[in-house]
Amino acid sequence: MLDALFRPRAVAVIGASNRRLTIGYRIVENLVDSGFKGPIFPVNPKAAYIKNFIAYKDILDVPLEVDLAHIIVKNTRVAEEIEKCGQKGVKVVIVNTAGFGEIGPDGVRLQEEMLAVARKYGVRVFGPNCQGIMNSDPEVRAYCNFTFTRMVEGSISVMAQSGGVGEVINNRLYELGLGFRMYASYGNQADVNATEILEYWGNDAGTKVILLHIETLQDPAGFARVARAITKRKPILAMKTGRTKLGAKAVSSHTGGMMAVDTTTNLLLEKCGILTFNDEEELCQVARALAQLPVAEGNRVGIITNTGGPGIIVTDEITERGCELAEISDASRDTLEGSLYPEASLANPIDVLATATPEHYRLAAETLMSDPGVDLVFVNFITPFFVDTEGVARGLTEVAKGAAKPMVACVMTEKEGWRKTLQIFNEGGIPTFDMPEMAGKVAAAVARYGALQRRQHCPPLSFNDIDTTAATRLIEKTRAARRSFMAQADAFSLLAAYGLPVPAYCETRDLDGALAAATEIGYPVTIKVELESVVHKSDAGGVALNLKDDQSLSAAYRKMMENFPGAVCFIQKFLDPGIEVMVGANRETAGLGHVVAFGLGGIFVEVMKDVVFRLNPLSADDIEEMIKGIKGYPILEGIRGRAGADIEKLKEVISRVAILLYNHDEIDEMDLNPIFAYEKGREPGLVDVRIKLK
């Protein structure tokens, strides 16, 4: 429980100072300015008082109980201050001091020493190398932080890995008149970590929406477990920075973390039902909307506008982001036709005209709210001089109040002159935005949030013909042989154990065996040399395809034995090429599922990068989206009169692979490339596999 951190009854500041340009001064000042509801105890061995407070030489001199102490002394002295905090009974310390884990081995040692002392006394440590926390709850008002952003009570809680990003977000929420509920920027997470804070906020009734800024996740699996539970109840919105190669490099030099562009984190966030963003402004604006709107049941948007141009912009924005323009029902159209100006446009966007009255707006909004084909009502409203704009705002808020569908408004106005109109909108629970682009982005995000909510309930996949015992045996066999790549025969057997369609195969050590195998399998066949070290077998002459009879098999076999004397050979039924697809998997982050990739093979993956990734375990929705998400999807459907692929059978392949990966955490990488997909009714063929174990 983090109450001592977020709801401290008394705060000490060890290292408090009277010098204005110091953190030790600023924290005391911030606590005072923000109206902290408990006593503040500056600790400074040299000063008699700090600001208006007696300064104590030592935390142990403080006369009352202290829940939380800031520590701002030199890094080498932090451990001894924690020792004293322990003796005093302080429950949690915020170590603002830097120079720990982030600076290398010396710092790591200091961090461990500090933690050991803390553990001895059961003191929790927040940080080190951090800003701190804030809680705007009027019962608490704790500004335990040295930053400059202003604290106004709100319902959005913000956790930022980068203090700078946290300040930008907080400051923007302040400018938008939203404020925040709680804030945390946790630095090195030596003890209290992001997951624990997230869980705490998940249980905080005052937190309606959670915003996260993430560079790298310390504990992805734990984070996922907690986040998934929370997103069922309240929205989490996240911004993961470092999405480009150079951006990721900058993260790496900033945090000492990994350097590659991190695809797993975004997949994980999405999987947890978290909305992700690349823009702080959009993040803040969507948070504002979700804090007050009902969940959208679908993506069909009905637009009401009194100005054509901005209506077009909204249409561009929402349809580009996966929304549809709702089809207005005939009944709705009849209602509108009888009531709006005769020149009004009744297609969606419904253009009520610049001179539309409050009654027109109200009626149009009511009509869309009750139209079963509309999931979200978008109001585009410019405020002409010759319209009763306050009347429009009042009418719309009456429609929106208690409605089951969300209403988002773009109110284009001069804010000083139309202050009252804006106030009516905002107090009436309709989130308003200044410009049609942002309003459109927010509406699309509201719809996307609804989709994520529905998505979490899709059933897991299962098959009852899987032979897990055989599978486990094959993997154990490979590990016993201290191989990292599975032998071809074992890899195919593993696939077969999971009910995957593999062509008939056999392993052999001599020509007679090869010929016998071929007879049993039936020509044509393919032979491949079985050597762990030869990865690019074809280039090295280790593969012969489409052998049609004994004679060509014999010739190919002899030639192969010249190149690889004594090697074991793998013989397999040769399949006529179908549409090439590939499924790949690798595990980027311990504790999480594999990242699974689907695409068309060859150039489509390598050059065109036409691949969709998802994090295992895959749901039916995931698999559907993976297949339909590639640009080359029409090829699978069949183009130019050519047959397409049996897509249901492909889905089954991906499902079974997903279960295989889920059950066998020992698999590090897996490549099924190519898989031949055939016309409807014919099983796909997994003709090549590479499985690497940990």
Added chain:
Amino acid sequence: MLDALFRPRAVAVIGASNRRLTIGYRIVENLVDSGFKGPIFPVNPKAAYIKNFIAYKDILDVPLEVDLAHIIVKNTRVAEEIEKCGQKGVKVVIVNTAGFGEIGPDGVRLQEEMLAVARKYGVRVFGPNCQGIMNSDPEVRAYCNFTFTRMVEGSISVMAQSGGVGEVINNRLYELGLGFRMYASYGNQADVNATEILEYWGNDAGTKVILLHIETLQDPAGFARVARAITKRKPILAMKTGRTKLGAKAVSSHTGGMMAVDTTTNLLLEKCGILTFNDEEELCQVARALAQLPVAEGNRVGIITNTGGPGIIVTDEITERGCELAEISDASRDTLEGSLYPEASLANPIDVLATATPEHYRLAAETLMSDPGVDLVFVNFITPFFVDTEGVARGLTEVAKGAAKPMVACVMTEKEGWRKTLQIFNEGGIPTFDMPEMAGKVAAAVARYGALQRRQHCPPLSFNDIDTTAATRLIEKTRAARRSFMAQADAFSLLAAYGLPVPAYCETRDLDGALAAATEIGYPVTIKVELESVVHKSDAGGVALNLKDDQSLSAAYRKMMENFPGAVCFIQKFLDPGIEVMVGANRETAGLGHVVAFGLGGIFVEVMKDVVFRLNPLSADDIEEMIKGIKGYPILEGIRGRAGADIEKLKEVISRVAILLYNHDEIDEMDLNPIFAYEKGREPGLVDVRIKLK
């Protein structure tokens, strides 16, 4: 000359009113409130006075000269008012009244009548169905418009096809403290059109940047001519709305214009050196930067930051938009190393640390300004309590003043508390932005503007081996035959006349001729039936490929004659397939060059939509960007050990096609698909061509 419109010395309002919620009231009110510098004459036959002014029964009763008259009377009465304006000597009328060309045939007739009257007297007409104009020049202060946005003097002029979009932009410029120079929203453009206004603003010294909102261009060719001349001197920024299918449909229902997604306009804007945007906020912010910054000489950005996280965001934004992180020179690094904090990070982004002093910032900025590897300096500055932020701002403005390179700053702060710091930045000529995403977008746009400026000077292409006489003859022959598709032989001859590499070919009417031709051309050959009506020749059995000898040729020829008795045949050298590419062209807009497409053939174009479009005439830069711009470009470079294509030869093909299209406006569509590209040193082969004339 549009002085009477934008710099009127006296304004009449025909249809002025005392009823507050009318346009006739509002225009008078706006003229007064904005401080118009000349007399105002309300015209209303029924009122004695309007606001504080005598009302005239008739424009002819007005005692002084009038340059500009608003007309707000009923659409059927507009022509007679223009008649009187003509008699009075009014130079220009703004017809705010709607119900003309935009409503169909009746309106078109009214519009023509009105124009005829105006022409009789030499009265210019602005509108109808429009907002009007504004000019914030302190000598003029003309708010000839009924909107609500506030007029503050500035250096950015705004022209908006949609009045609503214009209001959103104007209002945002006002909020940003920028104001505007002039404004126009021109409605139906019956007489004064966008091109003429653009030209006027091009010559207006007070206009530093021009912003355009465009739905459709009325006069693309004239617009292009004028815009191209202006962008050499001052930036034009444009927003074209209706970029999605549904957005375009909304434009269509709004303006009655074309419905398809319009690719030409954006290509045209780009070609004129106009920066294009999809977001009004970004448009306004970039305008702010370009109004005060020098042109960037390249795309290499040097970043100085005192906070890691936002530095990463900037890196993501700029590199995603074509900028590079500058390589900091060794000399620069030495200078920085000796002066910044020892913990500062000297890689780009240069992290001067949160506690960086004014001297640190100043020195880092000076160093990057003088580093030859840096084209643009980006300052990321969060304002901690413990830093002399005004000193930082002062130091930076001193560095930026008169510098040859642009400096853009993201100043992340609480605006009330740090008002003075922001003021120093802004008065010192450094454009500042609140959030790193927008600041990064602006920096990238500043670099992109520099690239467009350099781009306009690239030389046109020419070849001196082109036989234009032969080419013209071939086209005339086709037209004389009243065909729209050119015969194969003629089309290939046309290509050959432009020095394009076509395989040897011949037309024949009997088997003997075919055999003789094949002998001369050399086997293998391809034959195709020559019939204008058979478009999909292969499907209809009208094509036989790769015929290796007399025997197979004879058989194929006979079979073809069974299908197409008496048809003329086209025989051509068969080429072994190379890498397939395609060049296509069609003319979407009269008066403009063809839209030329380049891509890999087949699936890459049809399914993957991997095509780059440019508007002819093409520059060398265009052609380079078309080829390198496709995702499949690595295939042309050669992948997986396969030979690539001779890219220089492909460029020559595109160049020659571009000249052919430029010279022959009669060509409506042209398809070269496939073109076989071969390894370095071998000429490509244009093996199939389809040319459709107007």
